[in-house]
Amino acid sequence: MGTVHARSLDPLPMHGPELGVHADDIDTPEIEQDSKQEVLENKDVVVQRVHIDGLGRTKEDLLTYEIADVFQAKNLIDVMKKSHEARQKLLRLGIFRKVEVVIDTSQGVDALPNGLDVTFEVTELRRMTGSYNTMVGNNEGSMVLGLKLPNLLGRAEKLTFQFSYGTKETSYGLSFFKPQPGHFERNVSVNLYKVTGQFPWSSLRETDRGISTELTFPLWKTNQTLKWEGVWRELGCLARTASFAVREESGHSLKSSLSHAMVIDTRNSSILPRKGGLLKIHQELAGYTGGDASFLKEDFELQLNRTLFWDSVLSASLWGGLLLPIGDKPTCIADRFYLGGPTSIRGFSMYSMGPQSEGDYLGGEAYWAGGLHVYTPLPFRPGRGGFGDLFRTHFFLNAGNLCNLNYGEGPQAHLKKLAECIRWSYGVGIVLRLGNIARLELNYCIPMGVQSGDRICDGVQFGAGIRFL
């Protein structure tokens, strides 16, 4: 946990595609159309044959889609470019360990003088790969065993199983992923999981057993995801001393929800981007397809980045969400939004803001949060061009609010409620990028607008996560 602001127990990380290459941060050099290369460029060639060597269980029809473009090439530069693209496409399927391209003149009886043969030499991944690692966190140690069957049926399907055995909790997840041949972005995945989470800020323990099916496809510039999820949720108190409000939420419930997510991401990197923007809209309708929980949940995330002078970057983000109960049943503590902590409004303790009872935070039905950052390289730029580039200093200003709305009142009253008692904070810190998936932050924060009941973290605060305000 620690990365999502609305409580949701994502299954162990196994979201569909595993791209072989993270090209996010590589500025692809434009292929220079130099006059020196005229000779090659002007020479018309024909790609006569494309070979793929080293295929075992992979079905050929899957690959024809990926390499079809190579036949369109009209000159040598084009052939190289198209072959390179085809290689990237093949690697992206996640079924090959290695892909090498050899371009040669055509041989044989029917060879044209300007004919070329392109050969892809591929090495398939093993039928089954395993992994194990240990994790420590949240006063708990765990061992994670993973099993992956890539290219299960020969058309880039993937079956993943993860099992985590911890000192306190056991979790598992089984996931099947299938892309449409030729359109890797259009894919279907089915997940089966059990996840247990402990939320000390709410004195709550949650065990989710669920099944979900997901359909992902690109549409214009966006990426759309449609999902159905059925979860059996078991809530319990973490300690005897849990407040009665949390105790009242204990027990079993069944959530069946349909959700839709839309993402537009034009950033050059998901962690520490220099340019581009992100818009994420997520909506969830629960109760329509059965189950005990019925609500409509909407939330969005917006981020804009712009490079300023001296490699510094200005980044602005805005989050917001609304949870609307349907029927007369109040919303469940597991569905509500939480705010605060080193990944959202810095200077406050993790999810320790807003409605609470006897020190246990109950979450809210509406929230917004905004952040303004200036990222700069480290002062004097030590380790420039290498290790030092993983670090940034940043100055930040965060603000936000989390509350419950009375839906009998009009939108005017809602806006007024969200605008009063705003929590905000400012400070300075160092950011470390971990690969292209996570980041660590060490900040000095000054929280402001603290309301009674909020827990603050005045001074130095450490944060780790994959999603940051």
Next chain:
Amino acid sequence: MSLAAEAFVSQMAAAEPWPENATLYQPLKEDQILLSDCASSLAVQTYLRMCGLPVQVACRANAEYMSPSGKVPFVHVGNQVVSELGPIVQFTKAKGHSLSDGLDDVQRAEMKAYMELVNNMLLTAELYIQWCDDATASEISRPRYSSPYSWPLNHILAYQKQWEVRRKMNAIGWGGKTLEQVCRIRSAFATSSAQFFFQPTELDALVFGHLFTILTTRLTSTELAERIKSYSNLLSFCRRIEQSYFEDKILSVSLSLFIPSLIPSL
């Protein structure tokens, strides 16, 4: 409950008087509650009435999961949550309310032994009838137990509960018993303990809770109730307690799942 926790609770409890808004939580009385839970709940209510401590009864579908020990009933007093009769007796004692002060050490030890016996025999027998007798389990226990939940969770939870109870029964060697044997055990027990009721104590509350519930609950077989009815001393005991502590007829309201026609026959 661990010793330290128990000591802590009693220390905390002693500090405050019994509040007016004390609440007893039990499963939904119309659709959900089962014989054993109903008996335990009635026992606690009877005990608190004997002590003269006011308590409101609240019905919650998730009462079992709200309880710190996973068993119903439990009481919410001030900011304390205490479940089951034994700890509740301790808790009220710490607040200065006790029914067993007049007893000498031997009597008190006997009473404790009998209470253990009631829990071991009567309660176990009730659980056996509810979950191990196939007809009762499929016609009454499973549908009632799972009534607040939607499909398919209702089936999962009911079978999970049944499996849990059956495993426990097997562990204590009741797994192979027949309904007939169980009935004989409990009626034999009931007669032996009946001689103890000469002054109201927590034991009386416990026995009353169980007997009254068995007498007035509709089950697939009436054999059990019939056996208890054949002991006139048990019937008069039940009637005496009912008249002394439930004169205001709250009982017949709170136990609406029972067959009223049985009550006049007491």
